[in-house]
Amino acid sequence: MSSKLLDFHKKNILTVLLSAVFIWSLFSVQWGPDLFHPGGQAALGQMMQGLLQPDWSPAILRLALSAAWTTLAYAVAGMSLAIVIALVFGVLASGVLASTRTARNVQVIGFRGALGFMRAIHELVWAWLFVAAIGLSPFAGIFAIAIPYGGILGRIFADMLQDVPEEPITALRAAGASRLQLLCYGYVPIAMADMLSYLMYRFECAIRSSAIMSFIGLGGLGFQIQLSLQDLRYDQVWTFLLFLIALVVLVDMWSQLLRKRLVA
């Protein structure tokens, strides 16, 4: 009886314990005037002022538009390649095509491992590697997005394919469907809505990454933000940031539309 009671309270005890550890950790912070950089407040004020009055001059708008276009182009190209990687590796990593248990285990472990390798390395690191290897070419940026995003998407696709309900698959198998037919008449159509919705979310992330990527000199919104920051032109920084936000919001709206059509 008492062991059952202990089991019941296990989670609560852990919660109390972890909360206590967190509170205790606050004591190691040296509270005082040195905690914040004293000159920071002025910079913060300037930034806020920039937000209130972004630079809407035509020259900056033109620059922001073309930079946003570059950022979007890198994201789209990178994601297109990532989708191809994710579909091939994801299907294989889900093991739904394997004929025997052993083949399935080998496939799942092998391809999940490969996907793990791709996404374990951050896109910025991939970008440095590719710039070192092929120079400051657009391909460096595209590959740097495609590989880690392919790894992330592929892993989630594999999970989604594995979580497909069994009944329709069993029924298709009983109707004489081969494994490839099961994939295109069962697994993929069932998982499609979820896969697409996750893909759109990752597309948003790819736009962010693509903007950051341009810090290493590939052009785009991030590059412009960096230049303006170096000039301490916060009003321009905000113009570019607002363009970045607009891009992400637009993609989100598009994804909502798509999902409504798929789920309805």
Place this chain on the structure above:
Amino acid sequence: MSDTAMFAMKQVSKSYGSAYTLHPLNLHISRGELVALIGPSGAGKTTCLNILAGTIEPDAGLLHIAGKPASSYASGKHLAKAVGIIRQQFDLVGSLPVLHNVLAGRLHEWGFGKSLLSFLFPQDKHIAADALNRVGLSDKLYDKTSHLSGGEQQRVALARLLVQQPQAILADEPVASLDPARAEDVLAMLVRLVQEEQLTLVSSLHSVHLARQFFQRIIAIKEGRVFFDLPTADVTEDHITDLYQLTAGHGMDER
């Protein structure tokens, strides 16, 4: 094996762990028979059907399907020409149009290329349209399957079986998730189609009433054994009462 046997089981048994799910069982079902399997939950009806369908390997015994040993069916494609299966309504892919769910019955005839092409240019469309017509859903060809009601979805599953053209149909509680009126409607349709196509039907059912109404022969299974196997006319109320009576220590904890 005589030519008239659709299914013949000889001393077929199956156990999970130490307990028998199915005690050694002999069963002979002729072509064209309409057989209902009834019995308490967990008595072994589904296991029995799954063995007949070739989806579960029995531990021991011999099973002949359409005169050939079950093990001689090399692939799912061959077996699909002999036996078709219908279960509860979760069998369809809801995100696909009705058309593709029905055409899935042709997959055992199609190669992979043709299956893919069919998404763009539906292949053998007239066969699907004809089958849907026979189940009274000719106007739903392009509807998304998940938009259909439960009864309609079961009729789509029937249309898929018509397209598959097996020699026998195994139905595992085909109307369990429908309300009584629709259950009767779908079951009547299933039986009518089976008779029109001169197929064999073996169906497990919860409802004794439906079993009596539509089937010629009733096999009752209790605790993994055949409790009785009689023409419907010979089944009495006493048989049914005995079948569903809870025996001490049983009935609740079985699978």
